[in-house]
Amino acid sequence: MRRWAGRWIIAALAVMVVAGAGAWAFWPSSHSVTTADVTIGVMDGPAGDQRVRIDATFFTPPGGGRAPAVLLAHGFGGTKASVRDEAERLAAAGYAVLTWSARGFGRTTGQIALNSPDYEVKDTRQLVDWLAARPEVRLDAKDDPRVGIAGASYGGAIALMTAAHDPRVDAIVPQITWHDLATALFPDATGQGPEHGVFKRMWAGIFFGRAGPPQRPVGAARTGPATPLTAEQAACGRFLPEICDLYRKVAETGRATPEAVELLRRSSPVSVPGMIRIPTLLLQGQRDSLFPLDQADANARAVAATGAPVQVAWFDGGHDGGDGEIDWIHERTVSWFGHFLARDGGLGVPGSAFTVTRDGGRDPGSRQPVLLHATAGGYPGLGGSARTTLPLSGPEQRIAAPPGGAPAAVSSIPGFGAPGAGGAAELFGAAADVPGQSASFETRPLARPVQVTGSPAVTVRVSGTDAPGREVTLFAGLQDVAADTRAPVLPKGLVAPVRFTVPDGGGEVAIRLPAIDHRFAAGHRLRVAIGTTDLGYAMPDEAAVHTIALPAGGGTLTLPGAALETPPAGPVWWAWALPPAALAVAALIALTGRRRRTAGEDAPDEDVPxxxxxxxxxxxxxxxxxxxxxxxxxxxxxxxxxxxxxxxxxxxxxxxxxxxxxxxxxxxxxxxxxxxxxxxxxxxxxxxxxxxxxxxxxxxxxxxxxxxxxxxxxxxxxxxxxxxxxxxxxxxxxxxxxxxxxxxxxxxxxxxxxxxxxxxxxxxxxxxxxxxxxxxxxxxxxxxxxxxxxxxxxxxxxxxxxxxxxxxxxxxxxxxxxxxxxxxxxxxxxxxxxxxxxxxxxxxxxxxxxx
Amino acid sequence: MSTGTAGAPGYSARRTLPLSVEFVRQLRRRRTLVMFGLLLVLPWVLAAAFELGAGQPRPGQGAAGTGLRMSDLATTGGLNFAVFTLSVSATFLLVVAVALFCGDTVAGEANWASLRYLLAAPVPRGRLLRQKLIVALGYAAAAVCALPLMALLTGTLVFGWADVQVPGTGEVVPAAVALPRFALVVGYVLVCQLVVASLAFLLSATTDSPLGAVGGAVGLVIVCNILQAVDALGGVREFLPTYWNSAWLAALTPEPDLSGMLRGVAVAVAYSSILIAVAFRRFGRKDIVS
CATH class of the missing domain: 3.40.50.300 (P-loop containing nucleotide triphosphate hydrolases)
Structure with a gap:
């Protein structure tokens, strides 16, 4: 009998394996999403007279009928193919998705105008027109499709810009993008604006390079003689000439001209205040030295000012790498669009106003790092909802600005993007300051852990400089210094550049340090490091020596914090339900296995042993x-x-x-x-x-x-x-x-x-x-x-x-x-x-x- | 029924195989003595290793972002040393010890052929299994407790009595607070090992080969450890019997989080109650041919 029981168990296991494999193989997947490559002709330019052929792909969800539409934009240097996976996932979730290569990218004609309202925005609006004419797309009104826009970086900016210029757009999910391209490329931590900002040389160069002249495909030499590039093609690639000229000017001087600021701002949400009035989910990366958290903060405030629903999430990703959280971002995007596109919005907006991805320790099973999402019902901004002030100490220090800006400190390596790496500082295992070029001021060891969420602030005194024109360029960072011999850590590899004209006799400068979410452990000290160089930025060529000290009344470090709740890690229902259920099953197993004793069978007989x-x-x-x-x-x-x-x-x-x-x-x-x-x-x-x-x-x-x-x-x-x-x-x-x-x-x-x-x-x-x-x-x-x-x-x-x-x-x-x-x-x-x-x-x- | 008169004078099923007899039967076995010897000596070996290696620079120090490792903190005091010892031995050494005591108990008798004489004495099958399970669990529990307690003693004698420093963050938990929590941790480790114990016991009641029973239980732990490292399995892994085995680390932080341990207890209790029930059911009907 037991032999048969064993066979039944084996048979049942085999059936389960086969069924599981079958379900996995035949589970409704993206193969039921239909895709169609289309070329859409649009007219743009200031006068609306330039013809551009946009190379696009239209993904329609399984099931047919009219579905809400999503325009899915790609990042700078990419094409529509870069977002194909996400497009298929969105289509499988029930959206008609249109991906396209932006002007100047991929097979799309035209030149890059950096999401200009005259060019790319006009193109995207005509894509909305195109969607309105499709039988697969649900309409709010004639020529007005139910449509949302999602995209990262360059694609996030087109989402914001199109939302500002086209009232037909119903919801957007911009990721790791800018509010003001001018302050992103010419940041200044004293808040004096991009004209006084420090040029983010390395990042700008990388992006200019990504839009270089079109590369000939491999093996093209066989099909015909290569046509040599014209001088303009060689110099400007696929950029519009006026953008190219401007870039060359600012890259040479390292200074933002008023024209440059004007042009960059035309491509930025900062130029359209009060015009983005639709539900906006802003996903910004914590590891992003290109578009740091303050860009999303500015976007959030701009959208919130119109009264539209807005949520902000700081996830583990960005232009400098990190986890990327692709699945989580997809879930948030789908739930956002689900509420505002698939359903009709209203109360019960999914998600939290503010979400921060944090280190969740290690997975109990695999011992791999896990992420958890701390949430708050309101977005506190970079100043935080509560502030801690810690006294700083440290003597007056002299630091040198080296001639030509070399050697330079390395806070992050733009475009490195190694997954899991927290910028160059963590790659190298330390904040890579150059000796003699950096002054540091420290707090006392922390009695208890401090969680910083937002942009810390510090004021230092700069004097005794021999810089020409008394204008100094400094880079401020907040380091986490452990109690033992370990090297200090620069959270997320972020530094804040400062350009400051020192008055006679020296002056104090208030610095807004990079926004971070970081837990400083008990026993650690916080160190403000003020350096003269950073590899990612343009630096003065002339050598100089500056004196950095804490302000007269003693220095303080202001640390913002936010009241975030980590998801309840408390008891789950099954922890209570499982043991009684198992005990019941166990009792059943044990009791049904008992032999029945039939009473009265015994007939004692001492003579027959x-x-x-x-x-x-x-x-x-x-x-x-x-x-x-x-x-x-x-x-x-x-x-x-x-x-x-x-x-x-x-x-x-x-x-x-x-x-x-x-x-x-x-x-x-x-x-x-x-x-x-x-x-x-x-x-x-x-x-x-x-x-x-x-x-x-x-x-x-x-x-x-x-x-x-x-x-x-x-x-x-x-x-x-x-x-x-x-x-x-x-x-x-x-x-x-x-x-x-x-x-x-x-x-x-x-x-x-x-x-x-x-x-x-x-x-x-x-x-x-x-x-x-x-x-x-x-x-x-x-x-x-x-x-x-x-x-x-x-x-x-x-x-x-x-x-x-x-x-x-x-x-x-x-x-x-x-x-x-x-x-x-x-x-x-x-x-x-x-x-x-x-x-x-x-x-x-x-x-x-x-x- | 006529149980009283059916048997020999003075026989009562409820008096068969008293716990003290089973305890003595197992006590003088070489594997019992060797296992306890190993568990009691290991902390001293570890302490000696730390003392000898103290002067040498340790590789990996200075790598930022990794946090303080448990091994860096082992020498800070008795409690830290005990926690370290427990963490390095809970995943395998204690598993082997528990599997040995619970896997050998019935299969070992079958192997010696003494099982049939016990059953014909007669010790009723359910009672035999129950008494053996109690004694085997007692030995296993003694083994699981012996190691951390000896480590606590060793650590305190060698490295002194100090507050607990938490790996990773370096936070400090006062010794007076940590000591009862350490007792809780040892209790949790005991409960976690219950799955290994009950599987070993089930195999022991099923097979005649003590090695097979011990090896099978240890094998399960190894397979589970491999499976739980596969992130793709997602939430399913939470129901692997070994998944929550190191959840006790969360009990030693300044704000202890007991939810992981609660789940671990739930999973352990669920698996072991079913495994033990199956053991009783199978043994009750089994043909003893050894």
């Missing part, structure tokens, strides 16, 4: 070990159970001991049915299939512990008599593992005789005994039976049985061959000539008959 009737047993392999065996043993008999090897003797004895369960028939001992552990078993003493002792204990300890295990009074054991039969002498106090086979055999027989049981069952007792011992054994057994007890000896040694037993049961191949007194058996088989036969002859005859 053993009665076997109809006993049948098959082993797992189907082999019949015992078939319909019946015989009885009377009190005082010494019964020989005789049969060749494999006759079923041992199986019968195992059933007699309750070790195995008969398939049919029953065994009664003194009239009581034998079941596993039946109390009547305490009246028999057994030695079956060899001895079984604990090898590490002495012979004496084995017998004593065995008797104690029976739970019967020690006095009943008759230990001395049993030990006498064993005849082990001094060996009794040696560990059993040192015993010979014969010694174990005798000890086992002694164990069987403990308590002088009413029925003694011995299986092949003569094995391993020498002739004198066999004779002694024979004598003991006969005397044992004379005291009114019963002995069953199983053996294949005929002479042994003949000399010991008065009755015999002969078995062969699991069946009873004959049973009766030994003398009768011999008589009935007496030869016609009257001469006595030996049992051996009788036995062989019997077997021969049955063979």
């Amino acid at each position: 053993l009665r076997i009737s109809g006993l049948t047993k098959s082993y797992r392999n189907g082999e019949r070990a015992v078939t319909d065996l019946s015989f009885a043993v009377r009190r005082g008999q010494v019964l020989g159970l005789l049969g060749p090897n494999g006759a079923g003797k041992t199986t019968t004895l195992r059933m007699l001991m309750g070790l195995i369960t008969p398939d049919a028939g029953e065994i009664r001992i003194f009239g009581r049915k034998v079941t596993p552990g039946a109390p009547v078993l305490s009246r028999i003493g057994c030695f079956v299939e060899g001895p079984g002792f604990l090898p590490h204990l002495t012979g004496r300890a084995n017998l004593e512990l065995y008797w104690r295990a029976t739970g019967r009074p020690a006095a009943d054991a008759r230990m001395a008599e049993a030990l006498e039969i064993a005849g082990l002498g001094g060996a009794l106090d040696r560990a059993v593992r040192t015993y010979s086979q014969g010694m174990r055999q005798r000890l086992a027989i002694a164990q069987a005789m403990l308590g002088l049981p009413d029925l003694l069952v011995l299986d092949e007792p003569a094995n391993g005994l020498d002739p004198p011992q066999i004779r002694e054994m024979r004598r003991v057994l006969i005397r044992y039976a004379e005291q009114g007890r019963t002995v069953i000896v199983s053996s294949h040694l005929l002479a042994e049985v003949e000399q010991t037993c008065d009755h015999v049961v002969v078995m062969h191949r699991g069946r009873l061959v004959t049973a009766g007194p030994v003398s009768e058996l011999l008589e009935s088989a007496a030869r016609p000539n009257g001469s006595a036969r030996r049992l051996e002859d009788v036995f062989l005859t019997l077997i021969g008959d049955n063979a």
